[in-house]
Amino acid sequence: MLFDSPVYFLFLILVTAIYWKLGFRAQNRLLLAGSYFFYGWWDWRFLFLMAGSTVIDYLIGSAIASSQDQRKRRTLLTASLVLNFGVLAYFKYLGFFIHSSERLFPSLAAHSLKHTLLMIVLPPAISFYTFQEVAYIVDVYQRKVEPAHSLEEYALFISLFPHLIAGPIQRPSHLLGQVQQPRTFDSTKFFHGCMLIVSGILRKCVIADNCATIANAAFTGKLGHGWLPHLLGIYAFAFQIYGDFAGYSDIARGSAQVLGFHFMVNFRQPYFSTSLQEFWRRWHISLSTWLRDYLYIPLGGSRHGEFNTYRNLFLTMLLGGLWHGANWTFVIWGMLHGIGLGVERLFGGATADSAAARRFQPVRALLVFHFVCLGWIFFRATSLHDAMHYLRGFTQSSDVYQAAHFIPPLFAFVVLCLAMDIFMERSGTEYFLQRFSPTIQTAGAAAVLLLAAFAATGQASPFLYFQF
Template identity: 40%
Template sequence: MLFNSLDYFIFLPLVFLTYWVLFKNKLTSQNLFLLFASYFFYGLWDWRFLFLILGSTLVDFIAGNKIYTTEKVNIKKIWLGVSILFNLGLLGFFKYYNFFIDSWVDLMELSGYTVNNTYTLQLILPVGISFYTFQTMSYSLDIYYGRLKPTTNLIDFATFVGFFPQLVAGPIERASNLLSQITNSRIFNYEQCKQGLKLILWGLFKKIVVADSIAPIVDDIFANYGDYSASTLLMGVTLFSFQVYGDFSGYSDIAIGTAKLFGIELMSNFKFPNFSRNVAEYWQRWHISLSTWFRHYLYIPLGGSRVSKLKSVRNICIIFLVSGFWHGANWTFIVWGGIHALFYIPVFLMGRNRIYMDTVVAENSWLPSLKEVAQIVFTFTLITFSRVFFRSESITDAYLYLKQICTHFSWEAYSHPQGYRMIDYLILLSIFTVYEFSIRRDERSPFKFKSKIVRFLLYSIIILAMLLFYDDQVDRSFIYFQF
């Protein structure tokens, strides 16, 4: 079930009304109902994969309690190993099995051996497996490191793992935030629900009007890059930067907004990354739940930046390569991660990786300075360049795409086969960027205007834009479902 589908807009009000009308002030009933609704929501994709979620839930529930109750360090490590091996085993089999087989076959052929590739399997990637396996692993890891006490209530824990707003594409929540809310009483809060509906509306706008509307143009340019000039290819990857941002941050806004309707606050996952002044700031603002996961559970255990510069650089490389591999079973993602490591390392060595942690661009003014504009443009250009590898089907396609830019450098007007007018989308993205800049101080308040008339007009424009730009011929699934 997609957030931007008619099914969801029938499902959500029914769950909301049942949750607050029938189970008001009944915590156990609320959690049990949320669990049922979440499994129903997920089961509509493929009910068989519910067994994977159940397996991950049971293993980490047992492992967490065993880690906490045993006094022997070796036994704690064994149960932690069970949690990690089970979750990474699920992820590795369904997501990476064929990748490793194909890579092994390619390596053998490069060495001069002919290998019959008969070991690959026709596997379907379970939606959300990269997200919920990391979420359950973080629970066991937090207990092992003494940051968290386990819950003894299986229903509460299962609800934490399967909570439907963030089940299939995050944010990847920590138990200290989400589970603690699930185990505590929740009361209806009108203001919280109103904020949630605003975030849902803004997320749908970013998905339908921004991401989905430019998707056909991006698809055409990347599928036929050999036929287009450098100007068109540059435009294609720039539009993809807006598409992937609108798509994924839109999903996160809808997830956070939906959770608010049930009295639960999820962590922010995006904080206007397109206005970042260097690559380090970008990764503090883009897919925050994944970035913080890797920092807490991989980078810091490796020594983080407390070790020598050389080892810190090693750790940075590991983090970005693993992050790239997390995104998909393709060498393009690994190269994409490696490119970001190369972008990040100079910022780290110059000691500028933490200078923008608590500030936004043009914090005390309406407009950024020329220096800030230059920093934003440079950072956005680097990020956009890397996305050639993120979007391409193979390393060869990415290389040829970039080669086409360098060797066919000409400026020609792009014309989409189905008549999409580029000027419409350039105006749209310009207005969108300016509006986002105006609200850059608070990612959870997209409509922060005192005037009711202004808010009403803005809501009306957004709803009208969604109706005008909605195209039932476009694939409406979210990009990060494939990860």
């Protein structure tokens, strides 16, 4: 059930209409049933995996919270981490490691095992709900949050459908309390939730999907070869993935808000960043803060000398890259950002906020953007061979006329995206037009929906982060 599909909006309208007629406990039960229906829409068999891990982690969390024996608590924590990451590794990475081992050691290739692994299907959202379960167990272990009062509450915290498939990754301290408290209808928040959904439709269906047409043509060679098609392709993909994921996040946050929940902002105009560190404070904020709190800091953070700090930065970004997918392209992407953050810390961290540095902010922003675009090549390519082939294209001459007619539409979508971001950056708002009157916002929403209808590409374009 895709967020930009008619069936999802029909589902959301029906759930919302019934939801606000029920009492608190009945609301939670409706959302839990609706969330499992939403998840089972892809394949009902995956419900057993999510339900099983939910029950086990709920029981382990309760046992950790009630025990005063530190050794027992640590054993339970370890068991939960091994279980969660073990299941994730099996479904997401086992085939990758077997395939990589076979390429390194052909004589050890297990032909029958390889074909068995091809039957492993990656369950939707497993990376997202696994990270959420880990955050809960660790926070309960560290006594930062109280355990869920019931299995029903914990199951809803894990499976609430607006965040289930691709985040934002919710923290127990933020969402679990909202699950446990009655929600009251607020017409203003409901309206803002609807506007967030419209904002997401604009970013996804108008900007991202049309940029995807250009990016796909460039990366598959249909746009031609040489520096201009490849340059257009990487710019198109940069705004495709941004519009795609920011649009998803807006729809997720808006869907939650019409139900009385509040989700954290997941994007804050990341392409205006003047450093890589700032980029990761603005891009996929729920993931970057999760990696900081549950990986970088436990590794030691910056507490044990410069060498260990650089090591921890590199490992965090390397594993963050691997989290996105079982492919060496994601490993390289994570390594690039790890190296970039290390170099930035070594040479520029101390003076990043100086008066001289502020004068060169536009130049710094362009440099950071193009470094990010370099990484997007590996993120988008299906293999290292394809990524290197794409990079080599920048050194080749190109037929300018063949690709030139794609420049105006790409320019229009980029300008639209940046105009929205400039307004939001200066106004401090969470969506475009938020500062205007409800009448103007409603008219703007109608215009966006008409634009989305006319600008639709006519091709299915699933959200990129659904694969993670």
